[in-house]
Amino acid sequence: xxxxxxxxxxxxxxxxxxxxxxxxxxxxxxxxxxxxxxxxxxxxxxxxxxxxxxxxxxxxxxxxxxxxxxxxxxxxxxxxxxxxxxxxxxxxxxxxxxxxxxxxxxxxxxxxxxxxxx
Numbered sequence: 001x002x003x004x005x006x007x008x009x010x011x012x013x014x015x016x017x018x019x020x021x022x023x024x025x026x027x028x029x030x031x032x033x034x035x036x037x038x039x040x041x042x043x044x045x046x047x048x049x050x051x052x053x054x055x056x057x058x059x060x061x062x063x064x065x066x067x068x069x070x071x072x073x074x075x076x077x078x079x080x081x082x083x084x085x086x087x088x089x090x091x092x093x094x095x096x097x098x099x100x101x102x103x104x105x106x107x108x109x110x111x112x113x114x115x116x117x118x
Contacts, residue, residue, distance in 0.1 A: 027044050027046060028047045028093050029043070029092075030042065030070070030075075030092045032089070032090045032091075035081060035087045036081065041078075044074070045092065047067075047068045047093065048065070048067045049093075065114065066116070068092060068112070068113050068115060069110055071109060072111070075113075079104065079113075082099040082100070082101060086099060086100045086116060090113070095117065096117075097115035097116060097117055098116040099116075102114075
């Protein structure tokens with residue numbers, strides 16, 4: 001029974017991530033070529049462009065940090081390799097970024113990668 005509920009929860013979590021990404025952010029393709037020489041990975045990410053001006057409730061503010069959120073399985077191994085000196089590189093919307101750190105978020109299956117322009 002627990003395994004059935006777990007699979008059901010995973011389906012709902014994945015659907016919720018996709019909905020939030022489409023409704024509240026900029027869903028864009030990203031490509032990561034691992035520094036260890038393994039095959040590149042690509043996937044859709046929720047991308048925060050630090051150069052864009054955002055408006056929430058008619059209040060404008062400028063975000064200063066670049067980051068991308070992705071769901072488990074999109075970039076396997078990125079969180080493990082993005083430790084220490086930034087050497088992992090992702091390409092988002094034609095621009096390259098170093099990955100400075102990856103954190104697992106609230107649900108344990110969503111990851112947030114902090115980016116530094118290359």
